[in-house]
Amino acid sequence: MKDFKVFIETMTFCQGNCQGCFFSKEERVSGTLMDTNNFNEVLSNLNLYLKSKNNIKSKKDLDLTVVLGQGDHLSVDKEQLKSFMSQLLILKEFNPLVIFTTSALIKHHDLVDKVEMIREFSRENSIRIVPAVVLDIKKFKHEGFTLKYQENLSFLRESFGILDLVINLGKDTVENLSPVHFVDFINNNKIRHIEFNFVPTIQTLQLFETQTWVAIIDWLSNVAKLKKGTKIFHEYNFMQKMKSRVEDNSFKYLMSLIKESLTSHMYIDSQLNLTPAGFGFVGNAVPYHQKNGHQKNISIRDMKSYEELVDLYAKSALKRYMMDKNCSDCEFLSVCVDSGVDPIRQLVSKDDMAVDCSVNARKLFSVMKQSAEVASQKAVSENITNKDVSAEDSFYGFDEKTDIKY
Numbered sequence: 001m002k003d004f005k006v007f008i009e010t011m012t013f014c015q016g017n018c019q020g021c022f023f024s025k026e027e028r029v030s031g032t033l034m035d036t037n038n039f040n041e042v043l044s045n046l047n048l049y050l051k052s053k054n055n056i057k058s059k060k061d062l063d064l065t066v067v068l069g070q071g072d073h074l075s076v077d078k079e080q081l082k083s084f085m086s087q088l089l090i091l092k093e094f095n096p097l098v099i100f101t102t103s104a105l106i107k108h109h110d111l112v113d114k115v116e117m118i119r120e121f122s123r124e125n126s127i128r129i130v131p132a133v134v135l136d137i138k139k140f141k142h143e144g145f146t147l148k149y150q151e152n153l154s155f156l157r158e159s160f161g162i163l164d165l166v167i168n169l170g171k172d173t174v175e176n177l178s179p180v181h182f183v184d185f186i187n188n189n190k191i192r193h194i195e196f197n198f199v200p201t202i203q204t205l206q207l208f209e210t211q212t213w214v215a216i217i218d219w220l221s222n223v224a225k226l227k228k229g230t231k232i233f234h235e236y237n238f239m240q241k242m243k244s245r246v247e248d249n250s251f252k253y254l255m256s257l258i259k260e261s262l263t264s265h266m267y268i269d270s271q272l273n274l275t276p277a278g279f280g281f282v283g284n285a286v287p288y289h290q291k292n293g294h295q296k297n298i299s300i301r302d303m304k305s306y307e308e309l310v311d312l313y314a315k316s317a318l319k320r321y322m323m324d325k326n327c328s329d330c331e332f333l334s335v336c337v338d339s340g341v342d343p344i345r346q347l348v349s350k351d352d353m354a355v356d357c358s359v360n361a362r363k364l365f366s367v368m369k370q371s372a373e374v375a376s377q378k379a380v381s382e383n384i385t386n387k388d389v390s391a392e393d394s395f396y397g398f399d400e401k402t403d404i405k406y
């Protein structure tokens with residue numbers, strides 16, 4: 001295991017109101033920051049788990065990312081946030097990259113105050129911390145919030161040297177933001193890393209009827225076409241995978257892909273339950289969670305049994321692919337199996353979806369593949385070699401860790 005990403009639901013309160021949010025409206029309104037003792041317990045268990053892995057002896061053996069999500073961490077009292085953040089020292093020897101979410105909707109002077117506290121902690125302890133702004137599309141469009149967003153986003157980017165933008169995809173995304181407007185916004189604000197989360201839940205499913213899902217795929221495809229080959233921000237996650245996959249649809253190979261992906265994407269919810277996550281379809285991670293119909297999880301205290309849980313989910317995921325007649329001859333099978341498609345496929349799978357794919361994912365993969373090819377050709381024509389920076393890094397993003405300010 002080289003890359004390991006753990007997603008922790010450390011903050012459930014949020015002022016945003018994205019339709020595609022993994023949290024329900026009730027959770028967002030009544031949500032809180034995870035209790036410091038609980039956070040300590042999560043990180044201590046994680047520390048023990050990582051140390052128990054025979055192949056992980058030091059930070060050099062592991063690229064650890066800790067995502068603290070998904071509500072607004074900056075809405076918390078400064079001292080409370082400070083004491084919470086200080087728990088991160090438990091993982092210090094693994095040199096983690098810590099990403100925390102914010103809606104960036106609090107008053108500017110309040111945001112400045114808390115950001116300076118985080119920056120100071122980051123500098124003093126050499127812990128890499130960066131923000132991810134979850135953009136509420138409806139508020140973003142609203143005139144009253146435009147200035148606040150501009151002011152706060154620009155301060156966050158200047159302070160951390162990097163700004164990660166997250167969109168929780170839903171009907172409100174396609175209805176309120178055109179792909180052209182979105183790509184302009186990204187370019188104008190020098191945003192270099194974007195994530196699109198597509199995480200329908202049983203509770204929000206009524207907002208994801210067939211037409212909406214089709215419209216979301218169209219929206220994503222159009223954004224991918226518009227920004228084809230630009231160096232401004234990360235391409236969708238899967239474009240990176242497209243290039244490295246071999247045409248091997250054997251059971252053994254597919255199983256190894258799924259297991260590798262689930263082993264390295266751990267999700268811990270606010271109730272301290274643990275479950276694997278699929279590498280996000282277009283975002284970071286989609287957990288196998290009871291919210292999207294998967295009941296099996298374990299407590300963080302049983303983290304040592306994580307691989308058994310991974311095994312269970314990997315086998316059932318592969319079975320679902322084997323039983324879907326569209327998948328057997330799909331050119332994207334080896335890309336799709338370890339993606340966030342499987343955790344949500346039972347929710348979005350529909351007979352009236354595109355005939356060649358019951359979750360309509362083929363179309364998006366296809367656009368990404370074309371985009372990846374264009375980027376790759378461009379890298380060759382501009383003579384970018386592995387010696388300088390890999391063509392993939394150049395066109396699919398950048399080495400973000402070197403850009404972070406301490």
Ligand code: SF4
Binds near residue numbers: 356
């Ligand atoms: S893209 Fe669709 S058809 Fe292809 S493997 Fe994924 S779910 Fe199956």
